[in-house]
Amino acid sequence: MTAETHKQPLSERLEPYIAIIGPMVMILAILVFMGIVEPARYFRTTNLNLILLDAALYMPMAMTMTFVITQRGIDLSIGSIAALSGIIMAFLIKQYGYSVYVAVPIAIMLGALMGLINGLIITRFNVPDLIGTLAMDLVYRGFALVLAKGLVLARFPDFLTDIGRGQIPGFVPIPVLIGIATMIGGYLLLTRSYFGRYTIAIGSNPEAAELTGISVNRHKVFAYACILRVVAWPSARAGVARAAAPTTAEPRRNFLRFSPLSVVHTSVSCARDSR
Amino acid sequence: MRAITKRFGGVTALLNVDLEAYAGEVLAIVGDNGAGKSTLIKVLTGVYQPTKGEIFLDGDKVAFSSHAEAITLGIDAVYQTLALADHLDPAANMFLGNELTKSFMGIPVLDNKKMRAETERVLMERLGVQLKSLDAPTESLSGGQRQAVAIARAVYSEGLRVLVMDEPTAALGPQETARTLKLIKALKAQGLAVILISHSLDDVFEVSDRVHVQRRGQRVGVVRTADSSTQEVLGMIVGAEEVTA
Numbered sequence: 001m002t003a004e005t006h007k008q009p010l011s012e013r014l015e016p017y018i019a020i021i022g023p024m025v026m027i028l029a030i031l032v033f034m035g036i037v038e039p040a041r042y043f044r045t046t047n048l049n050l051i052l053l054d055a056a057l058y059m060p061m062a063m064t065m066t067f068v069i070t071q072r073g074i075d076l077s078i079g080s081i082a083a084l085s086g087i088i089m090a091f092l093i094k095q096y097g098y099s100v101y102v103a104v105p106i107a108i109m110l111g112a113l114m115g116l117i118n119g120l121i122i123t124r125f126n127v128p129d130l131i132g133t134l135a136m137d138l139v140y141r142g143f144a145l146v147l148a149k150g151l152v153l154a155r156f157p158d159f160l161t162d163i164g165r166g167q168i169p170g171f172v173p174i175p176v177l178i179g180i181a182t183m184i185g186g187y188l189l190l191t192r193s194y195f196g197r198y199t200i201a202i203g204s205n206p207e208a209a210e211l212t213g214i215s216v217n218r219h220k221v222f223a224y225a226c227i228l229r230v231v232a233w234p235s236a237r238a239g240v241a242r243a244a245a246p247t248t249a250e251p252r253r254n255f256l257r258f259s260p261l262s263v264v265h266t267s268v269s270c271a272r273d274s275r
Numbered sequence: 276m277r278a279i280t281k282r283f284g285g286v287t288a289l290l291n292v293d294l295e296a297y298a299g300e301v302l303a304i305v306g307d308n309g310a311g312k313s314t315l316i317k318v319l320t321g322v323y324q325p326t327k328g329e330i331f332l333d334g335d336k337v338a339f340s341s342h343a344e345a346i347t348l349g350i351d352a353v354y355q356t357l358a359l360a361d362h363l364d365p366a367a368n369m370f371l372g373n374e375l376t377k378s379f380m381g382i383p384v385l386d387n388k389k390m391r392a393e394t395e396r397v398l399m400e401r402l403g404v405q406l407k408s409l410d411a412p413t414e415s416l417s418g419g420q421r422q423a424v425a426i427a428r429a430v431y432s433e434g435l436r437v438l439v440m441d442e443p444t445a446a447l448g449p450q451e452t453a454r455t456l457k458l459i460k461a462l463k464a465q466g467l468a469v470i471l472i473s474h475s476l477d478d479v480f481e482v483s484d485r486v487h488v489q490r491r492g493q494r495v496g497v498v499r500t501a502d503s504s505t506q507e508v509l510g511m512i513v514g515a516e517e518v519t520a
Contacts, residue, residue, distance in 0.1 A: 191385075191387075192384045192385050192387070193383075193384065193385060194374060194376075194383070194385070197363070197367060197371070197374060197385060200360065200362055200363055200367075201360040201363060201367075201371055203362070204360035204361055204362035204363060205358065205359065205360045205361060207356070207358060208356075208357075208358035208359055208360050208371070209360065209371070209372075211342060211354065211358045212358065212371040212372040212373075212428075
């Protein structure tokens, strides 16, 4: 067996890992390029921390979007869900004087509710996910704009600012830790839970998932609602984190641009890892 | 199955079809395209509900509203497409919809290790098949091995009585076909009622005990394989026996 492996050309031995290696090489290439162009500034701790901080906001969204995409779906409204729940959180705190401990969970729950609505629209009314979530993207964004009246809300209580700007143990930003925790949680969910297993199965072969005796339509509805529910949770949270990070909340931030990109990265690697 | 009729709108796919399968026996169903073979087994496995007719299992009248219900009563099928989720490993496929779990702080967690061990055991003990790697996604296996995984999934259920195999050898090379036929004989020896759907009369005559011939939605006859010939069955399939008679 070992002798056999040695005879294989390198390219063949690397083949199963290509989906992981590819994106890694791209990131390394960018690092090297930036290092050559801006050697003095790029590798400073503050700069690298900023990059991590920016990435951290997309980690939860990308992770959950991974589930949606893995089961052959897409959610285009994820950015607006994040924006709207962020705005709601900001309003609860600034306008109505709610404590952060109340406002943040409410924002997360509302984000989950928006995801659930998406799931129901797609499964109950048989609306293609691309169209359904694109429409809901406009709905959620519209709500956010109307609520905020174009204002940018700023100056939140210390607790929120601390989460957004704090560092543990002195140099790793807290949002990065939250982001990494979400990634680990998502990986475990994908590989160790019924939910993750069925997500991959439905994505891999929907007919097979059906024929295996999984109660067909009911499970699909359940899976969709659940997936989007989970999506909504961190995307709502990302809205919260975004609000906390620059200590402002505004409705126009477009998360959507980035999250599918990050997903291509994570989903491919995760799907490969999950075997 | 007695007097099964299945209509799709104005089209009668099956008309008064009887079918008997016995434990420890291989029944082959043959017939031209459109003869109603697939519809017949879909009725038997609960995918379709018959318009008319009854299904008996050990003398008890049964009816299934879904394929899942047929599985719980001991009737399962291995489809031509195998119905495997190719991105998952063989063990995940074998336990799909029926996963083994362990408890981690009160939370059910998939027990991938145990599922892999069980898959290896079932493949070895029931089918005599050993896979090179149990970690690789199912798509990396050969046609015969993928089929073994699909069959293992069906036979893993203790209550399995009737196994329907739809065109199991259609996509296989000669060597793998021989292996699959051997496997069918092994399943028969384990006391299962095997129903084999095939276009290959060579395969049918090698493994089956009886041959059920379908033509245009009706059963034209059942013959004992030992008392029949390829010629006779072929004649029944195309309807030539009326000419010779």
